[in-house]
Amino acid sequence: MNDRTIYFDHAATTPLDTAVMNAMLPYFSDDFGNTSSTHWYGQRAESALEGARKKIADSMNANANKIIFTSGGTESDNLALRGCARKQLLANKDHILVSPVEHPAVKMTAEYLAQYEGFSLEYLPVDSFGIVDPIDVEKRIKSTTAMVSVIAAQNEIGSINPISELARICAERGVVFHTDAVQYAAHFPLDFRKFPTGMISLGAHKFYGPKGVGALIVSDSSALIPTQTGGGQEAGRRAGTHNTPLIVGMASAYEINISANNSNIERMRQLRDRIITGVLDEIPHSKLTGHPQLRLPNHASFIFERLDANILLMLLDQAGFCCSSGSACKSGNPKPSEILNSIGVSPDWALGSLRVTLGRSNTEEDVERFLVSLPGLVERGRLLS
Numbered sequence: 001m002n003d004r005t006i007y008f009d010h011a012a013t014t015p016l017d018t019a020v021m022n023a024m025l026p027y028f029s030d031d032f033g034n035t036s037s038t039h040w041y042g043q044r045a046e047s048a049l050e051g052a053r054k055k056i057a058d059s060m061n062a063n064a065n066k067i068i069f070t071s072g073g074t075e076s077d078n079l080a081l082r083g084c085a086r087k088q089l090l091a092n093k094d095h096i097l098v099s100p101v102e103h104p105a106v107k108m109t110a111e112y113l114a115q116y117e118g119f120s121l122e123y124l125p126v127d128s129f130g131i132v133d134p135i136d137v138e139k140r141i142k143s144t145t146a147m148v149s150v151i152a153a154q155n156e157i158g159s160i161n162p163i164s165e166l167a168r169i170c171a172e173r174g175v176v177f178h179t180d181a182v183q184y185a186a187h188f189p190l191d192f193r194k195f196p197t198g199m200i201s202l203g204a205h206k207f208y209g210p211k212g213v214g215a216l217i218v219s220d221s222s223a224l225i226p227t228q229t230g231g232g233q234e235a236g237r238r239a240g241t242h243n244t245p246l247i248v249g250m251a252s253a254y255e256i257n258i259s260a261n262n263s264n265i266e267r268m269r270q271l272r273d274r275i276i277t278g279v280l281d282e283i284p285h286s287k288l289t290g291h292p293q294l295r296l297p298n299h300a301s302f303i304f305e306r307l308d309a310n311i312l313l314m315l316l317d318q319a320g321f322c323c324s325s326g327s328a329c330k331s332g333n334p335k336p337s338e339i340l341n342s343i344g345v346s347p348d349w350a351l352g353s354l355r356v357t358l359g360r361s362n363t364e365e366d367v368e369r370f371l372v373s374l375p376g377l378v379e380r381g382r383l384l385s
């Protein structure tokens, strides 16, 4: 990043916290042991692994044995859906309820389960902000429902779902509730006691941790058939030699992020709201996507009529602003986002989406510079679209 480049894409990924990097370093070098070895090196690695597990578990009021380390949010979502659905099928439960605004890691997994493994997939309704009404979940759960999966905070439009309420309803009906909290956990604490039949997916690189590591928190491991078999790591729930440095990094990042949020979240909200009002006031034919208040504190997302988002992103990049249109995986894809489709955005608008996601290092000055530049860039982008 050069001096003039402003990074506004923290929902795609965050920079690694220096303290987190320092916590990881010994496990790349001196403490290189395999957690499964019984000797001194193995014990050092094992103790770091269990320390990391306990750190994450304690901060969400969970028992350490509820944490399964994975290679990231995508794997956690895959393990939750495939692992749980397959187990439930043994009891003739083949009905899966998911929201239509899931990250592809959940949505595509659910679709694969329907296409190749005979599950009956039902999408829940959402309102125009992409939020699920708990009553709709309650009405749709039936005796054959294997699981419900609803994203905690939507990555493209920032809206937050009532996950505690959804978890409570599912628990009352004895149904497993999974939530992809990959974005949510970067901003809000989680209390696992509110998820008695729950599973929660996390990914470290959204909270200033390393890429390639995540976790699935599970209330009941017996509700899961492992998707990766081999060695007995993670109590047989996820085979493969532990990536000790990354796991240590994840736990350190999670802990640091919780205290950083305490001091940062209000500042972030103010910057976010300044961006939202600035854009909507200054740019004709612009709309906010996602809920105005029930949204991630760092997340501002918009649609602009008759504008190709890829052109706007290129102009923004040239002007020194790193933003995205929807999710990172979608950038460069000219198809309208499925998320915007599912909240009823018309095609005239859906191709012109912009996501601006703030982080710890962003300042008021960054935001003001952005607000000065954006109207002209949108105007030019419209001429080129």
Ligand SMILES: Cc1ncc(COP(=O)(O)O)c(C=O)c1O
Residues within 6 Å of the ligand: 011, 012, 071, 072, 073, 074, 075, 077, 103, 105, 151, 153, 154, 155, 180, 181, 182, 183, 203, 204, 205, 212, 213, 214, 327, 328
């Ligand atoms: C909501 C959500 N779920 C899952 C993922 C995938 O996580 P990972 O990149 O750790 O595989 C992402 C990443 O963009 C996300 O935003």
